[in-house]
Amino acid sequence: MTDPVVVGVDGSPSSLDAVEVAAREAALRGTGLRLVHAFGWPSIHVPPGGPPWNPAMAGVRELVDGTLIKAEQRARQAEPHVEIIREVTVGEPLMVLEIESRTASLVVVGSRGLGAFGSLLLGSTAVHLAAHGRCPVLVVRGTPKPAGPVLLAVDGSPAGEAAVEFAFSEAALRGAGLLAVHVWNTWSERAYEGPGDPLNMVVDIERLREEEQRLLDETLSEWEKRCPGVAVERRLVRSRIRPALLEASRDAQVVVAGARGRGGFTGMLLGSVSQALLHHAHCPVTVVRGKD
Incomplete structure (x- = not known):
């Protein structure tokens, strides 16, 4: 056992x-x-x-x-x-x-x-x-949707690799689909979407979007090969990170997230995104720590 x-x-x-x-x-x-x-x-x-x-x-x-x-x-x-x-x-x-x-x-x-x-x-x-x-x-916490997917918060960090592995395993065990959401934004949590976005004036937004899509694809590709029975939906969202994940949790069975992502300060054991999910997600939340 x-x-x-x-x-x-x-x-x-x-x-x-x-x-x-x-x-x-x-x-x-x-x-x-x-x-x-x-x-x-x-x-x-x-x-x-x-x-x-x-x-x-x-x-x-x-x-x-x-x-x-x-x-x-x-x-x-x-x-x-x-x-x-x-x-x-x-x-x-x-x-x-x-x-x-x-x-x-x-x-x-x-x-x-x-x-x-x-x-x-x-x-x-x-x-x-x-x-x-x-x-x-x-x-x-919250109210899980029995027919919903396992929601994976993808951040592309090395510490988040353990969460990816766990999410694929959990989806396989439950016979559920996996919704992998990667949220990207500007340098702050304030999201701009119009031509006045300051980021549009200094960088190529489409190139940045392609980079974020590549990060999402590379994070999932190996585990898709290992778990071919898990149906995976990839979702790239340009938005504020925490509200986007909380909204996606409305239709999920469970949310899986790493303890801390790319934006966490060195030495921080629990990041702001995982804390927001623990406090406000609409369904149960599994936090997976990376290897020490």
Whole structure:
């Protein structure tokens, strides 16, 4: 059996949605599912006299067991035949799930847990794992279109190669098409399309467009040969990057993006585009880190 799919469980509605998605991902991969509850999450309300580092204390064990039983029931409803392991671990959830990611094929989390403030669009666990996870991290959010494609955000960077590989694999597993979108623009996020565009005055726009098309083609060509069963649609868009990808996510099953692209500062673990997708995409988002 390959490395398991790991899902973080804290009893929140968001985490239970993540459990259902994780069960389906495990079934697609033919692997097991690990339900991981990190004891000490802010969501745990410890009874008087029960220190949070001792899950054997009266009342706390029942609370944890009840959370995992409910999660397992949700997983079995989605995929009855997936092998499930329940794991209760002492430690902060961020560190626990990061460690779990070292031996997982995929880590799945909800977009918000019980500890998230009401005004936050995305919980700290999801952001941290997307930046630090050692395997692809799937954040469950939005409403996926079951018949839609896997949406790949193409930036042509070396760090993004792992995301391309993952997107082709995911499309093959799901029996879905792959929509590869490469968005290019001027030197800023302000997009001009008319003759007054300053860029038109200093460069050959058509030549620049050809260069961007070549980058898109070269990024995909090798993987199209390796995965001939995946139907690929290439889409070159001149626009602001983040709004264009967010709009494309409306009709997708899942978005796949690298952790950081060509425009990221050195040392930045999570770029602005991947952060925008995590916060605002209309469907689940998988962030794939490149090789360190």
